[in-house]
Amino acid sequence: MSRPQPLMSVYNFTSAQEPVILSKGTVEVSLDGTVYRGTADLLLPLIPSPRLIFHASLQGGEISPLVFAFKETTESSFSFSGLGIEGFCGARKVGENFENWELDWHPKFEPLVLCDMQSKNSVSAIFHLFNFPDFNGGQYQDAAPAGCAQLILTSEEWTFSLQALPDGATREAWKRIKAEGVCCLTHMVKLERNDGKPFSGKDAGEQCHLLDNFLAFVKGGWCTAVCGVGLAGNGEKTWTTFASPRTSNPPYSWFTPFKASQAERLFPMFANRWQQSDEWRECLQTVIYWYTQANTSGRSLSIDTAIILAQVALERLAHQYIVVDRKMVSGKGFDDLWASDRLRMLFSLCGIPSEITHAVPDISKKNDGFSNSSKWLDGPHAIADIRNSLVHPVSKKDVRGCYVDAWKLSLWYLELSVLALCGYGGTYTNRLTATYTSDSESVPWGQKA
Template identity: 65%
Template sequence: MSRPNPVRPAYDFSSASDPVVLLRGGAEVCMRDDHFSGEAELLLRFAPAPRVLFRARASMAERPELPLFFDDWKEASFSFNGQNINGFRGRWKGNADTLELDWHPESEPVALRDMRPKTSAAAIFHLFNFLDFRGGQHQAAAPMGCALLVLESEEWKISLQELPDHATRKAFARIEGEGGCFLTHMVKMERNDGEPFSGEDANAQCFLLANFLSFVKGGRCWPVCGVGLDAVGEKTWETFASPRISCPPYSWFNPFKASQAEHMFPLFAKRWQQSEEWKDCLRSAVYWYAQANTSGGSPGIDAAIILAQSALERLAYHYLVVDRKMISGKGFDDLRASDRLRMLFTVCGIPNEITDTTPYIRQANDTFRKESKWVDAPHAITDIRNSLVHPVSKKKVHGCFVDAWKLSLWYLELSLLALCGYDDTYTSRLTAKCVTESETVPWGKKA
């Protein structure tokens, strides 16, 4: 059986230390009643941080004195190919002949075509600094030498594929050696029924996918710079955005067992699409999870404990009060934080006991008087969190912060998996000795 052709990037991101030109066109810079025409490039700049911007050059022949004396840009505006781009001025310089400036869009992605027509048969996106995965269920259908991950929901098929010609290997080597931001994978979206779709449809799926991949990686990971393609491969729309990347220590996902993500995605997508409330709940929980899964820089462990437990309480409220209606909103508010989390974990089938997997919490608890002991793990992590937010506790818990952080994130990962109905394997941050060691979720089918 012949292998399919690989999905290739729409832009040359191979030299990610330099700005990449995404598009060229005409530009107009307006300052109060003065208008200056010229040309501009839409760039993806990688240093000092990834950002999309327009770099314009306009003629000053008619008003050579303006850039020398005019420095009030509050009423300035910028248009590219006749389309007004809301944003603000960055670096600029002028002389008697030309005005050069950087214009930063106020939000991303930037769309420069009508995204509403349903004319796309496929869409591709570019994925930076994703995981080096293996073990997908559809590898036999992959282009030669390219790892493949296929995520399918009821309506969509999304393929994540390594770059051809060993480019992904080279990108991972540069990430490890230099740090920074490098293209590692391509994303291809198609509808299962083969029907054409709009750019708006693709962007909605991209937002879902970004949240899912952030949960898989344990840190921010967004596909960017989307391109719509019609049935003959012609471009139907383009969007432009900068990568959001992070370097989390690990997550629940085993990168050498990519089938975990393939199993989880349709469950996550079903919850996401169940209601706007569920979408907002999952988005918030994944955002806080990505922030809390720190490598020890910013935020620190103390802030990460607070963020992780905020996400847990958000999930508990939505599932127990809004979705299942197991308790009223007032009843939930009247509960102690530990009781809220205990109820969530019990319903989800997640153990509540303090075990040897958090030795510093266990040792600290052994030193407390009987009336001050933590009754279980939810009690311990919320009490430690309270000692950070309201530092009046007389308990000596400073040595427990790392344990509380790991335990809070373990609970958050398992809660998200359980609430989506996942029953496969995962990597436990409490017991695994390496990221490739997996075990069945506590509520899952026993081998």
């Protein structure tokens, strides 16, 4: 049986040094009532940071070149191929021999949609993924293109196929990412309906939003699929969207890159929670946002903020599950609980152990030194107390040596809580005990039916 062909990039992202041209079109620019017309390229520079920019070459306008280049603009508008683009004017300069003028326009919103997404149907869509971990061990690797690691993420109605780039390009991209801290294309994504029916660009955008949040939880940092292209059955493009990739490179996550089947197993469960209700969708979006913000370098200057954000995320999950979902207590009753009791209730329902162990040595050692009346009862008590010492100016305990442990423990609780509430029962990387990113163990609550 022959292997399928690998998914190929629609745009030339091979060089991070030069901006990538995504689209070309005609433009009309108005600056303080003076109208200029010409052509523009929609560019995606990846260095120093990814951002969309229209670079326009203009003619016309009854104004001197020097005034064009240096006059401050109070009113401006920009139209690309007849479509108004909200944004602001950037760099302006006069071309050689004063024959043409150049202008950069920065879009206010992303993704940019330059066509009718609702009426244009496709049978598949291709997206570009930047800085996603170099994984292997997927369940469907036998059906992947030769030399390309593959993840198949399937929900009730949709399937995403994530493929590494051919010819070792993903590995080479990660060498650059680690050495230079740049943003590089690492994978391609294909979206299809399970029943093979066509879908609109709007439908694809909604599914891509789900995927972005899922991949952020998998990676532990932002990782968005961008620059989507809808494809008809004959391979013709039906719609396009444009956006700059949003990436971060966190130190840890629960995901074991060498056991990619973890993500494949979690995805349908995550999608079910996401689609369960508007409240759950909003909760997961919020929690994953705070999670990615908190999952920074453990000894950075922002560790105090990371501790606070991680526990805000935990309390948000606890409220959604205990008050909204299970209706075990009222909203007022939940608010009246101590923070540690809210977390303790959540962890008990999820099957997450709460005792303090030597996996958090600074917290364990500090607790041993406290008097019996001051000791922390368990992990929820410890992280809530340490968080309170950061939020409130007066604290009876000196817990400054426990910040790294509190950060790790809070994120460990957060990762396990999301996994448990999705119904996941497989393996994961334990950030408290793992020596290498390849280490994995079963979740504490064991296998679920």
